[in-house]
Amino acid sequence: MRLMARSSAPSDVFNAIAKPHRREVLDALITGEKAVGTIVHDLSMSQPQVSKHLRVLSKVGLVSCRPVGRRRLYRLAPARLQPFQEWLAKYEQALNDRLDRVDDYLREVQQPQGERQ
Amino acid sequence: MRLMARSSAPSDVFNAIAKPHRREVLDALITGEKAVGTIVHDLSMSQPQVSKHLRVLSKVGLVSCRPVGRRRLYRLAPARLQPFQEWLAKYEQALNDRLDRVDDYLREVQQPQGERQ
DNA sequence: TTGATACATGTCACTAATGGAATATAATGC
DNA sequence: GCATTATATTCCATTAGTGACATGTATCAA
Numbered sequence: 101m102r103l104m105a106r107s108s109a110p111s112d113v114f115n116a117i118a119k120p121h122r123r124e125v126l127d128a129l130i131t132g133e134k135a136v137g138t139i140v141h142d143l144s145m146s147q148p149q150v151s152k153h154l155r156v157l158s159k160v161g162l163v164s165c166r167p168v169g170r171r172r173l174y175r176l177a178p179a180r181l182q183p184f185q186e187w188l189a190k191y192e193q194a195l196n197d198r199l200d201r202v203d204d205y206l207r208e209v210q211q212p213q214g215e216r217q
Numbered sequence: 218m219r220l221m222a223r224s225s226a227p228s229d230v231f232n233a234i235a236k237p238h239r240r241e242v243l244d245a246l247i248t249g250e251k252a253v254g255t256i257v258h259d260l261s262m263s264q265p266q267v268s269k270h271l272r273v274l275s276k277v278g279l280v281s282c283r284p285v286g287r288r289r290l291y292r293l294a295p296a297r298l299q300p301f302q303e304w305l306a307k308y309e310q311a312l313n314d315r316l317d318r319v320d321d322y323l324r325e326v327q328q329p330q331g332e333r334q
Numbered sequence: 335t336t337g338a339t340a341c342a343t344g345t346c347a348c349t350a351a352t353g354g355a356a357t358a359t360a361a362t363g364c
Numbered sequence: 365g366c367a368t369t370a371t372a373t374t375c376c377a378t379t380a381g382t383g384a385c386a387t388g389t390a391t392c393a394a
Contacts, residue, residue, distance in 0.1 A: 118235035119352085123304075130311040136371055149353065151372055170361040170370050178312040181305065187240075188301050194247045195295040236382085253341060266383065268342055287340050287391040 113183050116160045121145065125153045126176065129163065133175040230300050233277045238262065239270045243293065246280065250292040 117123055128139045136154065140147045154174055157163045161180035165172050234240055245256045253271065257264045271291055274280045278297040282289050 114231075114240070115235045118232045121352090123231070126308070130308070137369095146354070147371070148355085148373080152352085155372080167361095172371065176308065176312060178308075181308060181312075184301075185305060187234075188298065188305060191243070191247070191293065191298055192302075195293060195298070238382090254339095263384070264341070265343080265385080269382085272342080284391095289341065 113160050113162065113180060114187075116156055116162055117184070119153075121149070122153045122157060125150065125157065126162065129174060129176050133173045135168075135171040135173055137171070139174070230277045230279060230297060231304075233273055233279055236270075238266070239274060242267060242270045242274065243279065246291060246293050250290045252285075252288040252290055254288070256291070 117126070124143055124145075125139060128134060128142050134142075136147065136150055139145075139154075140150050143150070145153075154163060154165075158165060158174075161177055163174045164177045165174050167173075234243070241260055241262075242256060245251060245259050251259075253264065253267055256262075256271075257267050260267070271280060271282075275282060275291075278294055280291050281294045282291050284290075
Protein backbone atom coordinates (compact mmCIF):
# COMPACT_ATOMS: atom_id res chain seq x y z
CA MET A 101 0.00 0.00 0.00
CA ARG A 102 1.85 3.07 1.25
CA LEU A 103 0.10 5.50 -1.00
CA MET A 104 1.06 8.58 1.00
CA ALA A 105 3.45 10.78 -0.84
CA ARG A 106 6.14 11.77 1.54
CA SER A 107 8.28 14.04 -0.58
CA SER A 108 6.52 17.34 -1.11
CA ALA A 109 3.72 17.47 1.42
CA PRO A 110 3.21 21.04 2.54
CA SER A 111 4.23 20.26 6.09
CA ASP A 112 7.59 19.05 4.88
CA VAL A 113 8.66 22.64 4.81
CA PHE A 114 9.36 22.04 8.47
CA ASN A 115 11.55 19.12 7.63
CA ALA A 116 13.32 21.04 4.90
CA ILE A 117 14.47 23.78 7.22
CA ALA A 118 15.34 21.39 10.03
CA LYS A 119 18.90 20.75 8.89
CA PRO A 120 21.49 23.43 9.59
CA HIS A 121 23.20 22.85 6.24
CA ARG A 122 19.96 23.47 4.47
CA ARG A 123 19.40 26.71 6.33
CA GLU A 124 22.92 27.70 5.34
CA VAL A 125 22.00 27.20 1.73
CA LEU A 126 18.94 29.35 2.21
CA ASP A 127 21.07 31.96 3.94
CA ALA A 128 23.40 32.01 0.97
CA LEU A 129 20.45 32.93 -1.21
CA ILE A 130 19.34 35.84 0.94
CA THR A 131 21.56 38.24 -0.96
CA GLY A 132 19.94 37.16 -4.20
CA GLU A 133 19.94 34.66 -6.99
CA LYS A 134 23.01 32.45 -7.14
CA ALA A 135 24.43 29.65 -9.23
CA VAL A 136 25.15 26.32 -7.61
CA GLY A 137 28.89 26.79 -7.97
CA THR A 138 28.71 30.09 -6.15
CA ILE A 139 26.93 28.49 -3.22
CA VAL A 140 29.48 25.69 -3.19
CA HIS A 141 32.24 28.26 -3.04
CA ASP A 142 30.56 30.40 -0.39
CA LEU A 143 29.74 27.53 1.95
CA SER A 144 32.63 25.20 1.17
CA MET A 145 30.33 22.25 0.93
CA SER A 146 30.68 19.62 -1.76
CA GLN A 147 28.84 20.25 -4.99
CA PRO A 148 26.70 17.11 -4.82
CA GLN A 149 25.71 18.06 -1.30
CA VAL A 150 24.61 21.49 -2.31
CA SER A 151 22.71 20.08 -5.27
CA LYS A 152 20.95 17.58 -3.03
CA HIS A 153 19.97 20.18 -0.48
CA LEU A 154 18.73 22.43 -3.24
CA ARG A 155 16.68 19.55 -4.52
CA VAL A 156 14.98 19.10 -1.16
CA LEU A 157 14.37 22.83 -0.84
CA SER A 158 13.07 22.91 -4.38
CA LYS A 159 10.68 20.02 -3.82
CA VAL A 160 8.96 21.81 -0.97
CA GLY A 161 9.00 25.03 -2.94
CA LEU A 162 11.33 27.06 -0.76
CA VAL A 163 13.59 27.84 -3.69
CA SER A 164 13.06 28.08 -7.40
CA CYS A 165 15.46 27.72 -10.26
CA ARG A 166 16.03 29.09 -13.71
CA PRO A 167 18.60 27.79 -16.17
CA VAL A 168 21.01 30.28 -17.67
CA GLY A 169 23.44 28.74 -20.07
CA ARG A 170 24.97 25.78 -18.40
CA ARG A 171 24.32 27.14 -14.97
CA ARG A 172 21.24 27.09 -12.81
CA LEU A 173 20.37 30.12 -10.79
CA TYR A 174 18.49 29.42 -7.59
CA ARG A 175 16.57 31.94 -5.58
CA LEU A 176 14.29 32.05 -2.57
CA ALA A 177 10.62 31.38 -3.22
CA PRO A 178 8.73 33.57 -0.80
CA ALA A 179 5.34 31.92 -1.10
CA ARG A 180 6.29 28.67 0.53
CA LEU A 181 7.17 30.30 3.80
CA GLN A 182 3.47 30.64 4.37
CA PRO A 183 2.87 27.29 6.11
CA PHE A 184 5.61 28.19 8.52
CA GLN A 185 4.25 31.70 9.05
CA GLU A 186 0.79 30.35 9.74
CA TRP A 187 2.10 27.78 12.15
CA LEU A 188 4.03 30.42 14.05
CA ALA A 189 1.10 32.82 14.09
CA LYS A 190 -1.09 30.17 15.62
CA TYR A 191 1.25 29.80 18.59
CA GLU A 192 1.85 33.50 18.97
CA GLN A 193 -1.86 34.08 19.22
CA ALA A 194 -2.46 31.20 21.61
CA LEU A 195 0.31 32.45 23.84
CA ASN A 196 -0.84 36.04 23.79
CA ASP A 197 -4.33 34.94 24.72
CA ARG A 198 -2.89 33.29 27.76
CA LEU A 199 -0.37 35.86 28.90
CA ASP A 200 -2.23 36.58 32.08
CA ARG A 201 -2.23 32.93 33.07
CA VAL A 202 1.51 32.73 32.40
CA ASP A 203 1.88 35.76 34.58
CA ASP A 204 0.10 34.02 37.40
CA TYR A 205 2.32 31.03 36.99
CA LEU A 206 5.50 33.08 37.11
CA ARG A 207 4.38 34.79 40.29
CA GLU A 208 3.67 31.45 41.83
CA VAL A 209 7.03 30.00 40.85
CA GLN A 210 9.13 32.99 41.81
CA GLN A 211 7.52 33.37 45.21
CA PRO A 212 7.04 29.82 46.42
CA GLN A 213 6.56 31.02 50.00
CA GLY A 214 3.58 33.12 49.08
CA GLU A 215 3.27 36.84 49.71
CA ARG A 216 3.31 36.88 53.46
CA GLN A 217 6.71 38.00 54.69
CA MET B 218 36.76 13.96 20.92
CA ARG B 219 33.25 14.88 19.82
CA LEU B 220 32.82 17.62 22.36
CA MET B 221 29.99 19.33 20.52
CA ALA B 222 26.75 19.12 22.39
CA ARG B 223 24.13 18.14 19.92
CA SER B 224 21.07 18.06 22.09
CA SER B 225 20.01 21.56 23.00
CA ALA B 226 21.77 23.86 20.59
CA PRO B 227 19.55 26.85 19.98
CA SER B 228 19.13 26.06 16.31
CA ASP B 229 17.81 22.63 17.15
CA VAL B 230 14.44 24.16 17.74
CA PHE B 231 14.07 23.78 14.00
CA ASN B 232 14.78 20.11 14.28
CA ALA B 233 12.37 19.77 17.18
CA ILE B 234 9.41 20.93 15.14
CA ALA B 235 10.39 18.94 12.07
CA LYS B 236 8.43 15.83 13.03
CA PRO B 237 4.65 15.90 12.59
CA HIS B 238 4.12 13.96 15.82
CA ARG B 239 6.05 16.55 17.73
CA ARG B 240 3.97 19.35 16.25
CA GLU B 241 0.89 17.40 17.27
CA VAL B 242 2.13 17.37 20.83
CA LEU B 243 2.67 21.11 20.67
CA ASP B 244 -0.80 21.53 19.20
CA ALA B 245 -2.24 19.60 22.11
CA LEU B 246 -0.72 22.15 24.44
CA ILE B 247 -2.20 25.15 22.67
CA THR B 248 -5.32 25.03 24.77
CA GLY B 249 -3.19 25.15 27.90
CA GLU B 250 -1.22 23.16 30.38
CA LYS B 251 -1.74 19.41 30.21
CA ALA B 252 -0.57 16.27 31.93
CA VAL B 253 1.22 13.60 29.92
CA GLY B 254 -1.68 11.21 30.25
CA THR B 255 -4.04 13.78 28.83
CA ILE B 256 -1.87 14.24 25.78
CA VAL B 257 -1.61 10.48 25.38
CA HIS B 258 -5.39 10.27 25.46
CA ASP B 259 -5.94 13.20 23.11
CA LEU B 260 -3.47 12.04 20.48
CA SER B 261 -3.75 8.28 20.92
CA MET B 262 -0.01 7.88 20.87
CA SER B 263 1.84 5.57 23.21
CA GLN B 264 2.87 7.02 26.53
CA PRO B 265 6.61 6.44 26.05
CA GLN B 266 6.36 8.13 22.68
CA VAL B 267 4.72 11.19 24.11
CA SER B 268 7.25 11.33 26.91
CA LYS B 269 10.14 11.12 24.48
CA HIS B 270 8.74 13.82 22.25
CA LEU B 271 8.16 15.99 25.29
CA ARG B 272 11.73 15.39 26.28
CA VAL B 273 13.01 16.64 22.94
CA LEU B 274 10.73 19.66 23.05
CA SER B 275 11.79 20.31 26.60
CA LYS B 276 15.50 20.10 25.83
CA VAL B 277 15.24 22.84 23.25
CA GLY B 278 13.01 24.85 25.55
CA LEU B 279 9.80 24.79 23.54
CA VAL B 280 7.86 23.40 26.47
CA SER B 281 8.31 23.60 30.21
CA CYS B 282 7.10 21.32 32.93
CA ARG B 283 5.99 21.51 36.51
CA PRO B 284 5.31 18.54 38.73
CA VAL B 285 1.98 18.38 40.48
CA GLY B 286 1.56 15.32 42.61
CA ARG B 287 2.49 12.35 40.57
CA ARG B 288 1.70 14.09 37.37
CA ARG B 289 3.73 16.47 35.26
CA LEU B 290 2.03 19.37 33.63
CA TYR B 291 3.60 20.55 30.41
CA ARG B 292 2.97 23.83 28.74
CA LEU B 293 4.26 25.90 25.84
CA ALA B 294 7.27 28.07 26.53
CA PRO B 295 6.71 31.30 24.62
CA ALA B 296 10.27 32.56 24.77
CA ARG B 297 11.66 29.84 22.56
CA LEU B 298 9.52 30.90 19.67
CA GLN B 299 11.92 33.76 19.23
CA PRO B 300 14.44 31.87 17.04
CA PHE B 301 11.60 31.14 14.63
CA GLN B 302 10.43 34.72 14.64
CA GLU B 303 13.92 36.01 13.99
CA TRP B 304 14.62 33.50 11.27
CA LEU B 305 11.36 34.27 9.55
CA ALA B 306 11.84 38.01 9.86
CA LYS B 307 15.21 37.76 8.18
CA TYR B 308 13.72 36.10 5.13
CA GLU B 309 10.66 38.27 4.98
CA GLN B 310 12.84 41.33 4.92
CA ALA B 311 15.20 39.94 2.33
CA LEU B 312 12.28 38.99 0.14
CA ASN B 313 10.54 42.32 0.50
CA ASP B 314 13.74 44.14 -0.39
CA ARG B 315 13.84 42.23 -3.60
CA LEU B 316 10.23 42.29 -4.63
CA ASP B 317 10.93 44.42 -7.66
CA ARG B 318 13.51 42.00 -8.91
CA VAL B 319 11.07 39.15 -8.45
CA ASP B 320 8.61 41.20 -10.41
CA ASP B 321 11.08 41.54 -13.24
CA TYR B 322 11.65 37.83 -13.17
CA LEU B 323 7.98 37.03 -13.33
CA ARG B 324 7.51 39.34 -16.28
CA GLU B 325 10.37 37.71 -18.05
CA VAL B 326 9.04 34.21 -17.42
CA GLN B 327 5.45 34.95 -18.30
CA GLN B 328 6.30 36.74 -21.53
CA PRO B 329 9.15 34.73 -22.98
CA GLN B 330 8.73 36.36 -26.42
CA GLY B 331 9.40 39.84 -25.12
CA GLU B 332 7.03 42.79 -25.47
CA ARG B 333 7.03 43.13 -29.19
CA GLN B 334 3.86 41.43 -30.22
C1' DT C 335 4.88 -1.62 53.90
C1' DT C 336 2.35 -2.95 49.78
C1' DG C 337 0.01 -1.90 45.76
C1' DA C 338 -1.41 1.17 42.20
C1' DT C 339 -0.93 5.19 39.31
C1' DA C 340 1.78 8.47 36.39
C1' DC C 341 5.59 9.15 34.04
C1' DA C 342 10.52 8.42 32.49
C1' DT C 343 14.07 5.68 30.62
C1' DG C 344 16.43 1.78 28.44
C1' DT C 345 16.80 -1.63 24.73
C1' DC C 346 16.17 -3.06 20.21
C1' DA C 347 14.93 -3.33 15.22
C1' DC C 348 14.12 -0.78 11.44
C1' DT C 349 13.87 3.05 8.51
C1' DA C 350 15.38 7.14 6.51
C1' DA C 351 18.60 10.56 5.67
C1' DT C 352 23.19 12.24 5.41
C1' DG C 353 27.62 12.84 3.25
C1' DG C 354 31.29 11.04 0.17
C1' DA C 355 32.93 9.38 -4.19
C1' DA C 356 32.05 8.26 -8.71
C1' DT C 357 29.32 8.79 -12.70
C1' DA C 358 25.77 10.75 -15.78
C1' DT C 359 23.66 14.67 -18.26
C1' DA C 360 23.57 19.12 -20.34
C1' DA C 361 25.55 23.13 -22.40
C1' DT C 362 29.45 25.62 -24.23
C1' DG C 363 33.71 26.20 -27.01
C1' DC C 364 36.80 24.54 -30.34
C1' DG D 365 32.67 15.67 -33.76
C1' DC D 366 35.61 16.16 -28.92
C1' DA D 367 36.93 18.38 -24.59
C1' DT D 368 35.52 21.11 -20.80
C1' DT D 369 32.54 23.29 -17.57
C1' DA D 370 28.37 23.16 -14.55
C1' DT D 371 25.18 20.61 -12.34
C1' DA D 372 22.42 16.44 -11.32
C1' DT D 373 22.14 11.77 -10.00
C1' DT D 374 23.40 7.23 -8.40
C1' DC D 375 25.64 4.11 -5.26
C1' DC D 376 27.16 3.05 -0.86
C1' DA D 377 28.37 3.15 4.14
C1' DT D 378 27.34 5.13 8.20
C1' DT D 379 24.42 7.24 11.37
C1' DA D 380 20.59 9.21 13.70
C1' DG D 381 15.97 8.93 14.85
C1' DT D 382 11.59 6.73 15.35
C1' DG D 383 8.43 3.66 17.42
C1' DA D 384 7.33 -0.67 20.20
C1' DC D 385 8.01 -3.06 24.20
C1' DA D 386 9.78 -3.67 28.70
C1' DT D 387 11.50 -1.86 32.85
C1' DG D 388 12.65 1.76 36.28
C1' DT D 389 11.34 5.58 39.42
C1' DA D 390 8.41 8.53 42.01
C1' DT D 391 4.06 9.66 44.23
C1' DC D 392 -0.24 8.62 46.33
C1' DA D 393 -3.51 5.47 49.00
C1' DA D 394 -4.52 2.16 52.36
